[in-house]
Amino acid sequence: MYSSIPSGAIAFHPGARLRLAWVEGTVPAGFPSPAADFVVKRHDLNELLITHPAATFMWEARGLSMIDLGIANGDILVVNRALTPVHKCIVIAEVDGDFTVKQFYKRNGLVQLRSGNPTFAPILFRDGQTLTICGVVTAAIKRFR
Secondary structure, X not given: OXXXXXXXXXXXXXXXXXXXEEEOOXXXXXXXXXXXXXXXXXXXXXXHHOOOHHHEEEEEOOOXXXXXXXXXXXXXXXXXXXXXOOOOOEEEEEXXXXXXXXXXXXXXOEEEEEOOOOOOOOXXXXXXXXXXXXXXXXXXXXXXX
């Protein structure tokens, strides 16, 4: 596991609270339905997105290599260093000193980092290369500007 927060990451600040309104139910993404009474309560984004505060950081994604897995350029990734990566989870990895966000592939002793875009080849490892999993991506926050 990675022992320090990479530069460019946003650290979680324990005790910081931001309670936002949460409307019960779901909102249709198709045709609107007649409005019902809305029940509004407050939720803290920290409680919704962060399970291990001391081991969590955020990092902005750059590029299009993960677009088909729901991560777009500019998304804010919530990364948990306390989780052990499993097959097909999305991770922040350091490969030979360079950081990347990819899907972790591990089957029958084969380890690869795969993109979520078919135009990007998987990262295959050769002898002498180093791979450090810095954390597991648990959420992507999208901003529409």
